[in-house]
Amino acid sequence: MIIAITKFQLPSPITPDEAKQIFLSTAPTYQGVQGLFRKHYVLWEDRKTVGGIYLWNSRAEAEATYTECWKAFVRDKYGSEPSVTYFDSPVLVDNIAGEIISDE
Template sequence: MITVIVTMKLNKAITREEGKKIFLSTAPRYKTIEGLVRKYYILSEDGISSGGVYLWTTKAAAEAWYTDSWHEFIKETYNTTPSITYWESPVIVDNILGCTTSDDQEL
C-alpha cells in the first residue's frame, strides 16, 4: 500500500470551520476513486497550511489520480500549488477495526 501526503501553503489562514466547510464540499469526489482506501483532510493549527493524507492500494492508483486536472482543481479550490510525497505503507494498524494489515494482504 502507498500513503500519499499532499500539503499546501494557503494564501491566507482559514479557521477550522472554514476548512471543514471546504472539505465537506469536496469529500464526495473521493468516495468512488479506484484504489483509494481512505483520505484524511488536514489543517494546521494556525490555518495557514492544509492538505490530505491518502491511503492507496497501489502507487499506480495514486499516480492515476494526481493528474493535471486534479492539480487544476486544487489551484481553483485553494488558490495554491500542492506538494505531493509518496510513502510505502507496508503495515497498517487499525484500532477501530482492531486489526493489523500488511501490504501482501488483500483489502
C-alpha cells in the first residue's frame, strides 16, 4: 500500500466550515477511483494550507490520478501548485473495522 499526501496553499485563510464545503464539492470525484482505499481531506492549523491524505493500493494507481490534468484542476480551483509526497505503508491498523491489513 502507498500513502500519498497532497498539499497546496489557498489565497487566504478559511474556516473549518468553509473547508468542509470546499472538500464536499470535490469528494464525489474520488468515489470509485481505481486503487483508492481512502481519502482524508486536511486543513492545516494556518487555515491556508489544505490537501489530502490518501491510502492507495499501489503507487502506479496513485500516479494515475495525480496527472497534469489533476494539477491544472488544483491550480484553477485553488490558485496554487500542488505537491504530492509518497510513502510506503506496509501495515495498516483499522480500529473501526477491527483489522490489521498488510501488503501481500
